[in-house]
Amino acid sequence: MPHNHKYRKNGKDFFVGKVEKDVASSRLSGEELHDVVSKYGDIVFGLQLGKQKFPGFGLTHNWVKRSIFCELSYWKTNLLRHNLDVMHIEKNVFENIFNTVMDVKGKTKDNIKARLDIALFCNCKNMELVCDESRVAKLRASFVLEKNAQLLVYKWLKSLYFLDGHASNVSRLVNTEECRLYGMKSHDYHMFMQTLIPLAFLDLLPKGIWDALTEINHFFRNICSSKLNVDHMERLETNIVETLCKLEMIFPPSFFDSMEHLPIHLPFEAKVGGLV
Numbered sequence: 001m002p003h004n005h006k007y008r009k010n011g012k013d014f015f016v017g018k019v020e021k022d023v024a025s026s027r028l029s030g031e032e033l034h035d036v037v038s039k040y041g042d043i044v045f046g047l048q049l050g051k052q053k054f055p056g057f058g059l060t061h062n063w064v065k066r067s068i069f070c071e072l073s074y075w076k077t078n079l080l081r082h083n084l085d086v087m088h089i090e091k092n093v094f095e096n097i098f099n100t101v102m103d104v105k106g107k108t109k110d111n112i113k114a115r116l117d118i119a120l121f122c123n124c125k126n127m128e129l130v131c132d133e134s135r136v137a138k139l140r141a142s143f144v145l146e147k148n149a150q151l152l153v154y155k156w157l158k159s160l161y162f163l164d165g166h167a168s169n170v171s172r173l174v175n176t177e178e179c180r181l182y183g184m185k186s187h188d189y190h191m192f193m194q195t196l197i198p199l200a201f202l203d204l205l206p207k208g209i210w211d212a213l214t215e216i217n218h219f220f221r222n223i224c225s226s227k228l229n230v231d232h233m234e235r236l237e238t239n240i241v242e243t244l245c246k247l248e249m250i251f252p253p254s255f256f257d258s259m260e261h262l263p264i265h266l267p268f269e270a271k272v273g274g275l276v
Contacts (some may be wrong), residue, residue, distance in 0.1 A: 001241055013249040016123045034076040037066040090220055091189040096255055097213060098192070101201065102153065103144045104180065110141055114252035121253065142206055143250055149204045154179055156200065167191045194221045212246040219243065 001007060008020045028036070040054040040063060054063055069075045099107035112129070115138055119128045130137040140146070145153070158174045168188055173181050192200075198214040205213070219240050222232070248256070 001245070005242075007242070007245045012123050014245075015121055030076040030078060030081060034070060036061070037063060037070065040066070086220070086224060087186045087190050090193040091186060093216070093220075094189045094193045094197070096257070097197065097216075098181075100251065100255060101143055101145055101205070102150050102179070108144075109255040109257075110138075110144060110252055111254070112136070112138065114254045117253050127252070143209050145201075145204055150179055151176070153200050153204070157181075157196075160196075170196075193217060194224065208246075209250050212243060212250060215239070215243040216247070 003023065007014070011017050011019050014020075054061070057063070069081070075081065095107070096109055098104070100109045102108075103110070115127060115129050118124050126139065127141055130139060154174055154176045158171050158176055160170045162168075162170070168185065170188070170191075173184055173188060175182060194217060197217050198210070201210055201213060204210075219236060222228075222236055244256075
């Protein structure tokens with residue numbers, strides 16, 4: 001984000017008491033990345049992968065593996081070394097949004113562990129656990145719909161019809177009695193993320209939360225557009241960072257386990273150090 005952006009100085013809504021002054025790390029070329037991972041010596045593949053730790057892990061780097069593709073002599077000179085499946089990312093992001101907003105049991109990111117993290121790192125007193133002698137209560141968060149509102153969403157989805165070839169029969173995916181979605185395919189997640197999310201939660205969520213979800217909906221629609229130009233992509237890169245900051249002010253930390261895979265910039269390797 002720009003060095004003078006207001007979110008950098010916000011020590012209340014993000015990590016409590018922390019003001020972000022660091023600049024963005026430089027983007028490494030394929031040759032530079034190859035040189036970095038080559039200095040860590042032998043790489044263990046297979047079941048032992050997760051047990052290896054290179055010197056400086058967590059301090060100066062976050063490398064846990066070196067891809068076997070690095071053995072190819074031409075790999076480091078490729079302009080694009082990895083492709084990201086946008087529809088798979090849409091699935092992960094949709095599940096985090098929908099399951100959390102709809103408070104789906106066992107799948108919501110707003111669970112007890114998340115609330116404990118909030119007490120440690122955030123300044124959200126209204127989301128901290130309430131404890132007494134016999135039980136621990138988790139108060140309903142502002143981003144979670146009430147039961148009546150959840151039922152309205154499921155009934156609305158049950159009533160949807162699309163033109164032939166545009167989408168599958170969404171009504172078949174909805175179980176209004178159990179308040180669950182079943183049997184969704186990749187294109188169903190694609191349709192929800194790019195079309196239905198803003199419509200489903202319109203007038204049901206507070207405006208600030210609905211706006212943030214609508215922005216990430218627009219991001220996916222834009223990167224899947226049939227026509228893009230450099231200026232457009234640069235605006236997307238800037239806007240999605242601010243959108244993620246808005247989501248961070250709303251949802252608990254565990255909500256973002258799939259957000260790290262968003263194609264925010266290229267080369268992607270500069271963002272996630274575990275893949276080369």
